[in-house]
Amino acid sequence: MFALAFTTVNVIRYFRSNSSVGDDHNISIASYSDDEDNIDVRNMAVTSIEILPNVIDFGNVVSDTVLSASFSIRNTGSELLYIQRLKADCICTSVGSSKVAASPGDSIVVTMKLNTKGKEGKNVVYTTFMANTQEVEHKLRLVAKIN
């Protein structure tokens, strides 16, 4: 049996949002201006990708756990794939990638880890990234119903 550490904070947060974004206001604007690598995928030769899957739904999970979801971004084109500005939309979620570039046929694995501590209800968190593809922006989605 898992004892749910349910407090009024959880109740309050429901009415704040059904999304997880509002759980923290400390996301610095600086984190969104990260031209950390002087490369702009919008100026690179275009390739194509396949994301498998682009949604991972954990279903019902207990609170106070860390959910880990891995997404494969396969380079299905003929040019080098490069991804940048990999960002989770919630400070509750960490995100990382196995690498930032992949040759044709190769894949990049992106892992999202959602800490469910203090969360209740249906949570949807996103990670977005840019790639040198026809449509530059892409998203990954993690869904969990936290009890």
Added chain:
Amino acid sequence: MIKYPLVLLVFLLCGCVGRNDSFSGFFCDPENNYIDQGIDSLELECLRPNVAGASYVGFSAISSDGLFWADALFGNLNQFDKEGNYLNTVIHYGNGPHEIPVNRLEAYCISDEGHHFFLDSSTNLYEFDQDYNLVNRILYYWNKKITKGDICERTEPYATAWGDNVNLTVHDGLFYTNIYGESDEFNITIPEYYKTARIIEPRDIRTGDPFPLLGRITPAVGYMTPFQKDFFRISDSGDFFVAYEADDLIYVYNSKYKLKYSFGQPGKNMNKDYKTLTVENFYNDLMVEQEIRGRYTSLSIWGDLTFRTYFTGSPDYQNRLQIYDETTMIADVQVPLGFKVMGYIDPYFYSEFICNEDNENLEIYRFKL
């Protein structure tokens, strides 16, 4: 001859049935509440706008320049003609003069002057002019801990209602958002909260300076019931139209937020037998209540017309739209899931963009009256 208009004016000013409690001055019963349902169905035309590479999470607005859809995850603004055809991405994500430097948007609206306003998840407000130049940016709140005293007596915000219920409106030099208390001392689990909490926060669009908080939670909400959200719109003349998930009435206040009158008819076959939630079983009970209980889901105004959508709950499980001409209800018709009236471009009223994330498509409905 002038005597009778004056009598009528006095009648209207005093028309609301007063309350002798903490809600006095905020709520009243309707004096004139007519039904004239000349419209028993709407002919809805479905448009399917196509945006390449969208996240299918976003916000809608309408102006004489067309229909706009802001992509909440990818941080851009897309323009469509009135047929729903994609025209251009007029604001991109980035740090340039025509770009927005954050890709997680929480709210979007167009002002009467045609300026585009975006709110991000860090309470930055961005203003773009009609040519989509970034002309102003303010950070108005930074995770400040607020106590009950602050909430009641000062003009500091306590929390913007994030997520699917952010109501951003710009009018006459101020921007307004809906708010609620989240401090340990003052939140929805505290009975006193329902008597004293405010619901709307105005701020200066240039400086972010706060103005006195507005509104109250309607008594119809009740302690710890499942449906606590509110909706507000501001008319061209500055009147506030305020509705609540749980209240059959719509309240109208003047530009100083003085109560003018109320109106509204209950939705058809709404299941409103709301359960009082407990902290211990809050989530599970809430999910059940959301499945089976009816509530009002949106409010919009256009001239003398007011549009309000609702979900009936069990056993009908319908989404419906009420249309009022001033205070007279002229329609109560079934509409598709997610339908909310966005605005008007002659000769059609348009719904907001309905985002279907799983099927990766957008839909708009339009209709004539």
